[in-house]
Amino acid sequence: MDIRVVNLRDCDGLSDTRVVPFYEGIDLSESLDYLGLNIEAMVSHLVREEKFTGKYGEIESFRIPREKNPKNIILIGLGKEDELDCEKVRKLVSKIINESQKLDAKSVKLFPFHLRSNFPVEDFSKAVSEAAIMAAYKFDKYKTDEDKKDSSLKEFNIIYKYDENIEKLNLGVIEGMILGEATILARDMTNEPPNNMTPEIMAETAVKAGEDFGFDVEILDEQKIQSLGMEAFLSVGKASDNRPKFIIMRYSGNKDNSEEVLGLVGKGITFDSGGLCIKPAASMPEMKSDMAGGASVVGALCAIAKLGLNINVVGVVAACENSISGKAYRPSDIIGSMSGKTIEVINTDAEGRLTLADAAYYVVSNENASKVIDIATLTGAALVALGTSTTAVVSNRDDFYRLVEDASSISGEKIWRLPAFDEYRELLKSDIADIKNTGGKNAGTITAALFIESFIKDTPWIHMDIAGTSWAEKKSDYIPKGGTGAGVRTLYHVAKIMSLSSKNKVYHK
Incomplete structure (x- = not known):
């Protein structure tokens, strides 16, 4: 249009x-x-x-x-x-x-x-x-x-009516159109059937987006992923014939400040069967959307790069399928991770946090991210708690959360912060490994987030659980039935606020 x-x-x-x-x-x-x-x-x-x-x-x-x-x-x-x-x-x-x-x-x-x-x-x-x-x-x-x-x-x-407004109006139109197009890219990726959005195709889509919108993309194959020690990620993907891909997207918009890097980490499970802890049949069709967080990171990079924000951003997606075969990882397995932590697998359907653990650790240790946001369709508990209108958020920094809250108020994408008390971290302690991948039936959204937090050192961090907001059962307002592209515009506005603050400029809510 x-x-x-x-x-x-x-x-x-x-x-x-x-x-x-x-x-x-x-x-x-x-x-x-x-x-x-x-x-x-x-x-x-x-x-x-x-x-x-x-x-x-x-x-x-x-x-x-x-x-x-x-x-x-x-x-x-x-x-x-x-x-x-x-x-x-x-x-x-x-x-x-x-x-x-x-x-x-x-x-x-x-x-x-x-x-x-x-x-x-x-x-x-x-x-x-x-x-x-x-x-x-x-x-x-x-x-x-x-x-x-x-x-x-x-x-x-x-x-x-008034000529003095024309430049500002046009600037707003350009920004809005690019944000709309970036959101649509994320929607398209989420809506694709899983046979046409495999890890390889997701990687190819990111490469094409980088060419079209102006950011660099590097794809790591299984051998390179293995060399980095990403055992948690590879354990999730090893049962599928569609092999894992690690997608790295880099945008260098502020080369004068290389120490400030925003790391965006998106969940990229292109289909989630639940693994050996298999999902019920009624829950399966929607699981093509389990890569919506990764799609949102791709979309956000598109908008950030196209609009030339004054910020450095690295987006990563650990793309794989959680499938079933004789090679599948099992409940009670002990697996490693890029960080060196050992993980006791309690439930193979708590797989997204395993891939995010390695991806988040990578973006901090190898890309020197100074702030990290992970975005994921992570828990059904988020849907139970907040429904389909609001994204659940967990953070380890009040000031960083307030920045994301401001970005949310600009985008119109609602968020709500959940607590991160030490009592919740206790639920993740394992008797035989460093950590276990679920904290039990209580506080599921919080413990899933805190599992990821344990892999990002002391870096300021935000977790966005879009399990309820990434997919719509019916059309409403400008939200279509199916993939919504949730998070694209909020992530963009986080980057924009950081970009403007580095220039001592103000932003509008």
């Missing part, structure tokens, strides 16, 4: 669909002026009869039987002016996209409305453009031509 910023004086006849926004409780006459006299009379009737009042999310649309533009009118309620924020804008834009598609619109123009003084115009246009890209998304590449219907909507125009 092409998203443009156009001056009000240049937009006559531009689009077949006009979108006119209204605040609740404010004189609607200025907005009505955008409709033209003939159409204004029809809309004025709706306003007088209080069929349309501008309440947040309220929407009315109708077709006009004529040849010239506009052929469609959409009225959208903004709610109270002082309550409008970026996330509300995203949800409103998703309504506009959905309504436009119902009308078979080809081109939309969103008319201007007043933004309060502390709502930067670039944040507004970024929210509009990223939501337009994300709301129009669908994954139908495997449908036959008879079942596939391309969207008619090809163009979204943001109309403005």
Whole structure:
């Protein structure tokens, strides 16, 4: 979809669909002026009869039987002016996209409305453009031509009145479009069937993304992985005929500060059968999405590199399948790790943390990451605790958590911090090894996170459990059914905040 910023004086006849926004409780006459006299009379009737009042999310649309533009009118309620924020804008834009598609619109123009003084115009246009890209998304590449219907909507125009805003509006549109595209890449990777998203294909996808968006990618094969001592990672993947790959993505945006490196670690289990502790059949189909954390890291690197952030970032993904064969690792096995710690395997379906342990240790010890975020579809307990709207977070640093919390407030992706008390670490103690890979049935999300923490030394660290947020059972707002791309935009904004702080600049929430 092409998203443009156009001056009000240049937009006559531009689009077949006009979108006119209204605040609740404010004189609607200025907005009505955008409709033209003939159409204004029809809309004025709706306003007088209080069929349309501008309440947040309220929407009315109708077709006009004529040849010239506009052929469609959409009225959208903004709610109270002082309550409008970026996330509300995203949800409103998703309504506009959905309504436009119902009308078979080809081109939309969103008319201007007043933004309060502390709502930067670039944040507004970024929210509009990223939501337009994300709301129009669908994954139908495997449908036959008879079942596939391309969207008619090809163009979204943001109309403005004042020339001094044009540069900021355009900057917001560019950032929003790139964030939308990066999120869609992560969605596509997550939605691919497991026969078309093996560890090798995931590695190839990362290489292609690096070429397209501007970052370096190195792929380690099994022999090189073995030479690094990543026994925990290799134990998980050794039962599958699709051999493991270790994906390393490097972006050097601040060569003057080589000591500051943000390490992003994504879980890359391209299919999770549960191993010998096999999952029930009903739980299997969704397990193609067990690499969603890795996909989010790839997507985040794409946005970070394309937008040229002033920061050094290394993303790593330990990609493999957790399968079943005579070679499979077993409950009660004792396995090693790159760090040298020994691990007692209690449950082979607690595999993601084993791969993340080696990946996180690698990014700290070999890539000198000064801060680490791991992101993973790690525990069903996160879904039980927080549902599908909120990502569970565990951290060992309050200041680093606050930075991620700020990034979350910008992206609109909700997070919630869980405690990391020493009592939870006690649950991971093993009688016969250094640590065991589960802490039992209680506090499952916390103990899984703290297992990973034990491999990152004293590095500031965040764990994001996206088990509930990476996959949606039904479409809502700009979130599609299937893979959501959760985490891409939050990880990007973490990097952006760090980038701006290094330049002594401020950022907008």
